Amino acid sequence: MSTNYLEQYDAAPEADKFRLVRRWLDTEPLPFFKELREKRPILVTPACTLVTRFDDVREVLQLYKIFTVKPYVPKMDNYLMAHDDDALHTREKTLMQFMLNRDDLPKVRSMVADIAGSILNNANGKIEIVNSFCRMVPATLVQQYFGLTGAKREDLIEWSYWNQYDTFHNHPFDLLPPELSKQIIDRHNETSKKLGDYITMLIAKRFLAVKAEKLTFSTIIRLRDDIVTRMLRTGFAKESDFDIKRLGVNAGGLLIGAIETTAQAVAQILQYLFQHPQWLSAATTAAQKTDNTEFDGIVWEALRFVPISSYLFRLTASDYTIAKGTDYATTVNAGTYVLPVTQSAMFDERAFESPDEFIPQRNWYHYFHFGFGNHECLGRYVGMVMIPEMVRQVLLKKGIEAQGAIDYKSGPFPEAYQLSWVTQ
Numbered sequence: 228m229s230t231n232y233l234e235q236y237d238a239a240p241e242a243d244k245f246r247l248v249r250r251w252l253d254t255e256p257l258p259f260f261k262e263l264r265e266k267r268p269i270l271v272t273p274a275c276t277l278v279t280r281f282d283d284v285r286e287v288l289q290l291y292k293i294f295t296v297k298p299y300v301p302k303m304d305n306y307l308m309a310h311d312d313d314a315l316h317t318r319e320k321t322l323m324q325f326m327l328n329r330d331d332l333p334k335v336r337s338m339v340a341d342i343a344g345s346i347l348n349n350a351n352g353k354i355e356i357v358n359s360f361c362r363m364v365p366a367t368l369v370q371q372y373f374g375l376t377g378a379k380r381e382d383l384i385e386w387s388y389w390n391q392y393d394t395f396h397n398h399p400f401d402l403l404p405p406e407l408s409k410q411i412i413d414r415h416n417e418t419s420k421k422l423g424d425y426i427t428m429l430i431a432k433r434f435l436a437v438k439a440e441k442l443t444f445s446t447i448i449r450l451r452d453d454i455v456t457r458m459l460r461t462g463f464a465k466e467s468d469f470d471i472k473r474l475g476v477n478a479g480g481l482l483i484g485a486i487e488t489t490a491q492a493v494a495q496i497l498q499y500l501f502q503h504p505q506w507l508s509a510a511t512t513a514a515q516k517t518d519n520t521e522f523d524g525i526v527w528e529a530l531r532f533v534p535i536s537s538y539l540f541r542l543t544a545s546d547y548t549i550a551k552g553t554d555y556a557t558t559v560n561a562g563t564y565v566l567p568v569t570q571s572a573m574f575d576e577r578a579f580e581s582p583d584e585f586i587p588q589r590n591w592y593h594y595f596h597f598g599f600g601n602h603e604c605l606g607r608y609v610g611m612v613m614i615p616e617m618v619r620q621v622l623l624k625k626g627i628e629a630q631g632a633i634d635y636k637s638g639p640f641p642e643a644y645q646l647s648w649v650t651q
C-alpha cells in the first residue's frame with residue numbers, strides 16, 4: 228500500500244496525474260482519502276476535483292444548480308434523475324415517492340424473504356450468488372412489487388446492467404479505452420430500445436386491464452396490486468403533466484434503479500462479512516432475531532467499507548468556492564467535473580467517531596449509501612429492506628462460506644461469487 232500519495236501526485240507530470248488518482252480510487256481508496264482529508268481536502272486534478280470532507284461533500288450535493296447532474300443527461304431519456312431541482316423533477320419524484328407507499332415496506336421485506344429463501348432452498352448447498360441471487364432477487368421484486376411483468380428476468384437484469392454501466396461508469400474520469408466506452412454506449416442504446424418497446428407493450432396491456440377492471444367495478448376483474456397498476460388506477464388531472472408516456476418512463480426507472488445497485492451492494496456486503504469473521508459471527512447471531520435492528524445496523528456499517536461507488540459526480544455550472552472561510556477554500560470552475568467523495572465523507576472523523584473502526588448502529592443520517600440532497604435515491608426505502616433481508620437469508624444458511632473472492636471480470640460490477648453451505 229502506498230503512502231505519501233500527494234508527494235507522488237505533485238511529482239508526476241501533468242499528463243499522468245489523473246491516471247494515478249484513478250488507480251488509487253480503484254485500488255486503495257481509504258488510505259488515499261485519509262491523506263486527502265488531512266492534507267488537501269479538495270484536490271483539483273486535470274480531469275475533475277475531488278471533495279473529501281463530510282461538510283464539503285454535503286455542501287456540493289446541496290447546491291443543485293451549481294453542481295448539476297448534467298453528466299446524466301446524455302445517458303437518460305428525459306428521466307427525473309437528469310433534472311436539477313426543476314418542475315419535472317419535483318413533480319415526478321414526489322409522485323413516485325407517493326406511489327411507493329412506505330406502508331408497503333413490511334410486505335416488501337417479507338416478499339424479499341420469500342423470493343430469496345426459495346432461491347437458496349432450491350440451490351442445494353451451492354450457488355454462484357451474483358447471477359442466481361443478487362441480481363435475481365431484485366429482478367423478481369421488480370416483477371412482483373413494481374409490476375413489470377411479462378419479460379424474462381434475465382432481460383430485466385441485462386437492461387438494468389447496461390444502463391447502470393453507462394450512466395455510472397462511463398465518463399471521462401473513468402478513463403476507459405475509447406473502444407470499450409463506445410461498446411458500452413452501443414449496448415446501452417440497444418437495450419434501451421428493447422426496454423422502451425417492452426414498457427410500451429406493458430403499459431398498453433395494463434391500461435386496458437385497468438380499464439376493464441373499472442368497467443366491471445372490480446366484481447369480475449380484480450387486478451393484483453403493484454406499482455404499475457397503482458399508477459394506472461390513479462387518475463391524474465391533465466394539468467399535473469403526468470401522462471401515460473411519463474408514467475411509462477417512470478416505470479422503466481424503477482427497474483433500472485433496482486437491480487444492479489442492489490446486486491452489487493449485497494455481494495460486496497457478503498464478501499466483507501466473510502472476510503471479517505468477528506462481524507460474520509455477530510451478523511449470523513443477529514440474523515436469528517425477529518427484531519432486525521441489530522442485523523441491519525451491521526449491514527449498513529459493512530457497506531460503508533465497500534460502497535457501490537466511493538463517489539458521486541457532478542458538472543459545475545458556474546464558478547464556486549467550496550469550503551469558503553477555511554484555509555483550504557478552493558474555487559471550482561464552471562464546466563469542470565466535481566466528485567463529492569461520499570466514501571471519504573463516511574470516514575471523516577468530523578462526523579464519524581473512530582471512523583476506521585467497524586461500529587454498527589451509527590447515525591443513519593451520516594451515511595451516504597443512498598446519496599444525499601435532492602437526488603437522494605427514490606428507491607431507498609425499498610433498498611433499506613431489500614438489501615439487509617437478502618444478506619440475512621444467506622447468513623441463515625448453516626455453515627455458509629465463500630469459495631474464493633468476488634470475480635469482477637475487469638469491470639465495475641461483481642460478476643461471480645461462489646458460496647456453499649451445509650444442507651442436511
Ligand code: HEM
Nearest residue numbers: 308481484485488489492597598601602604605606609610
Ligand atoms: C430499490 C430500487 C431502487 C430504485 C427504484 C432507485 C431509483 C433511484 C432514482 C430514481 C434515483 C435518482 C433520484 C433523483 O435524481 O432524484 C436514485 C438515486 C440514487 N440511488 Fe437509487 N434506486 C434503487 C436502489 C438503490 C440502491 C440499492 C442503492 C445503493 C445501495 C442506490 C443508490 C443511489 C444513489 C447513491 C443515488 C444518488 C445518485 C446521485 O445523487 O447522483 N439506489 N435511485
